[in-house]
Amino acid sequence: MNHFPDSVTLIEVGPRDGFQLETKRIPTDLKAGIICGLMDAGLRRIQVTSFVNPERVPQMADAGEVLRRLPQREDVVFTALALNTKGVERAQGAGLREIEASISASDTHSRKNAGMSLNQAIDQGKEMIRVARKSDMSVTAGIQCAFGCVYEGAIPAKRVLNMAQNFMDAGIDRLSIADTTGMANPLSVSHLLEALMPRELGVPVTLHLHDTRGLGLANVMAAMACGVTHFDTALGGMGGCPFVTAAAGNIATEDTAYLMASMNIETGVNISKVAECSKRLEKFLGKSFPGKMYRLL
Amino acid sequence: MNHFPDSVTLIEVGPRDGFQLETKRIPTDLKAGIICGLMDAGLRRIQVTSFVNPERVPQMADAGEVLRRLPQREDVVFTALALNTKGVERAQGAGLREIEASISASDTHSRKNAGMSLNQAIDQGKEMIRVARKSDMSVTAGIQCAFGCVYEGAIPAKRVLNMAQNFMDAGIDRLSIADTTGMANPLSVSHLLEALMPRELGVPVTLHLHDTRGLGLANVMAAMACGVTHFDTALGGMGGCPFVTAAAGNIATEDTAYLMASMNIETGVNISKVAECSKRLEKFLGKSFPGKMYRLL
Numbered sequence: 303m304n305h306f307p308d309s310v311t312l313i314e315v316g317p318r319d320g321f322q323l324e325t326k327r328i329p330t331d332l333k334a335g336i337i338c339g340l341m342d343a344g345l346r347r348i349q350v351t352s353f354v355n356p357e358r359v360p361q362m363a364d365a366g367e368v369l370r371r372l373p374q375r376e377d378v379v380f381t382a383l384a385l386n387t388k389g390v391e392r393a394q395g396a397g398l399r400e401i402e403a404s405i406s407a408s409d410t411h412s413r414k415n416a417g418m419s420l421n422q423a424i425d426q427g428k429e430m431i432r433v434a435r436k437s438d439m440s441v442t443a444g445i446q447c448a449f450g451c452v453y454e455g456a457i458p459a460k461r462v463l464n465m466a467q468n469f470m471d472a473g474i475d476r477l478s479i480a481d482t483t484g485m486a487n488p489l490s491v492s493h494l495l496e497a498l499m500p501r502e503l504g505v506p507v508t509l510h511l512h513d514t515r516g517l518g519l520a521n522v523m524a525a526m527a528c529g530v531t532h533f534d535t536a537l538g539g540m541g542g543c544p545f546v547t548a549a550a551g552n553i554a555t556e557d558t559a560y561l562m563a564s565m566n567i568e569t570g571v572n573i574s575k576v577a578e579c580s581k582r583l584e585k586f587l588g589k590s591f592p593g594k595m596y597r598l599l
Numbered sequence: 600m601n602h603f604p605d606s607v608t609l610i611e612v613g614p615r616d617g618f619q620l621e622t623k624r625i626p627t628d629l630k631a632g633i634i635c636g637l638m639d640a641g642l643r644r645i646q647v648t649s650f651v652n653p654e655r656v657p658q659m660a661d662a663g664e665v666l667r668r669l670p671q672r673e674d675v676v677f678t679a680l681a682l683n684t685k686g687v688e689r690a691q692g693a694g695l696r697e698i699e700a701s702i703s704a705s706d707t708h709s710r711k712n713a714g715m716s717l718n719q720a721i722d723q724g725k726e727m728i729r730v731a732r733k734s735d736m737s738v739t740a741g742i743q744c745a746f747g748c749v750y751e752g753a754i755p756a757k758r759v760l761n762m763a764q765n766f767m768d769a770g771i772d773r774l775s776i777a778d779t780t781g782m783a784n785p786l787s788v789s790h791l792l793e794a795l796m797p798r799e800l801g802v803p804v805t806l807h808l809h810d811t812r813g814l815g816l817a818n819v820m821a822a823m824a825c826g827v828t829h830f831d832t833a834l835g836g837m838g839g840c841p842f843v844t845a846a847a848g849n850i851a852t853e854d855t856a857y858l859m860a861s862m863n864i865e866t867g868v869n870i871s872k873v874a875e876c877s878k879r880l881e882k883f884l885g886k887s888f889p890g891k892m893y894r895l896l
Contacts, residue, residue, distance in 0.1 A: 304601065304824075488858075488861070489862050490861075515891055515892055515895065516816060516851065516854035516857070516891035516892060517858055519816065519817040520819070520858060523785060523817050523820050523821070527601075560812055560814070561785075561814055564785070565784060565786050593813070594810065594813035594847050595812055595813060
């Protein structure tokens with residue numbers, strides 16, 4: 303068997319990647335309550351919202367208000383997502399100390415979603431990093447669609463490596479490689495990460511996986527074998543696609559934490575307490591999530 | 600990355616392990632139609648029913664009738680499950696050429712479900728093998744709860760190895776190691792299979808996995824790294840637990856075939872055609888299955 307790490311960091315992204323797709327508006331108090339529940343469950347890095355266009359993503363319109371309702375704890379880091387400099391500036395104004403500047407590796411996806419070519423998007427990414435650094439914010443550079451895109455199919459690993467180098471040169475604190483549409487598989491994960499991980503990055507690499515095609519935890523196994531120790535996860539496996547009934551979303555925090563626990567890999571996450579948050583949301587939203595473990599607890 | 604096989608055999612068990620838990624009676628014609636659809640999708644080994652007590656499992660009461668409605672094809676093997684010699688004899692009477700004689704590795708589970716101690720169950724297993732061999736049936740010995748049991752927790756690998764040796768000595772054609780309640784994890788899979796696979800078994804070893812806790816395909820990865828090339832799967836991931844809402848069942852045929860295809864591992868399975876069968880059943884049963892891929896096709 304491969305050598306696996308002794309401990310892994312799970313970064314909770316449900317309050318951003320999970321909530322944003324829900325059409326029913328989640329009250330700000332409930333959002334803050336869930337985030338507090340996740341802190342209580344041992345999660346120490348939580349992506350709490352995104353600073354994006356509220357007309358395009360109404361669920362995230364209360365981004366600043368969510369932040370104001372959260373207690374500050376020295377051992378917990380809150381992050382948020384931004385897609386352009388305006389988002390970074392709004393996050394700064396709201397007092398956030400860490401931002402994820404997210405850019406797509408797909409030219410077509412970038413043009414359709416952000417009205418920019420790939421090269422313009424890379425420049426936008428570097429500009430976001432510059433703006434964030436000016437005010438001493440920590441920055442994660444997020445590369446969306448790193449393993450494939452519904453428009454372009456597979457994305458060449460070389461392109462992702464080139465983008466990563468660009469963002470590294472601009473000065474980032476973390477790098478996040480995202481399988482936005484669940485198109486990664488153990489081979490493509492190994493291929494990209496075996497090329498990326500031995501580089502002298504000097505920053506932690508996070509893998510952001512979706513379970514759309516059921517390969518989420520198989521990809522986690524492949525990634526850990528390459529040395530990855532940071533994974534984005536969402537409570538209950540929220541974050542499915544709005545166009546496919548009950549489509550799976552992000553890999554579930556409970557399931558991933560259970561995988562780690564079963565392999566004696568430390569996460570510090572109390573699975574039952576995360577499941578309580580999932581059930582509270584499930585009740586409010588009137589729907590089941592794709593995660594497995596939370597149902598059993 | 601580990602060395603993975605060039606091809607893998609998926610053994611479809613949905614018509615047995617999936618159907619048996621459905622409370623709505625599936626008409627015999629629909630069962631036969633689904634099985635024909637699975638053959639058409641390229642599955643070459645299909646567990647079509649079980650010869651068990653119809654009072655305990657009413658859905659399987661038409662076992663013989665299902666067999667009678669199936670076309671015989673030289674390149675397709677039908678199997679069925681039996682839990683005692685009476686079942687084996689009924690299968691013989693129905694003209695079946697291959698049987699899976701299934702015994703639990705958990706003493707408590709065996710006492711509760713079959714009214715036998717573990718040692719009595721092992722004797723029963725050997726007797727089933729003897730009866731089957733008398734009439735030239737091929738025999739798979741199936742070891743249930745090999746990775747754990749809801750009553751006893753983890754099951755010692757040594758016990759499973761001992762049972763396997765007993766059944767090997769009695770003369771079997773195949774061995775199936777079953778994670779009946781989804782309690783296996785990549786470590787326990789590696790632990791048991793690293794001990795089992797190097798033995799001079801002389802017969803193929805199948806792994807029967809459930810995705811109850813979300814680790815199904817992560818366990819497949821660990822098993823392939825140990826040299827396992829035969830997996831039981833069920834269309835749509837049917838076969839959940841009747842006591843947990845929408846609990847996951849067997850690993851899904853479509854998802855497992857997709858994992859293999861993504862890793863360039865040959866299965867001969869047409870995923871879209873399997874998904875058509877899942878959707879047909881989904882419509883009839885009025886419920887969704889836990890599998891991911893079939894929803895996307």
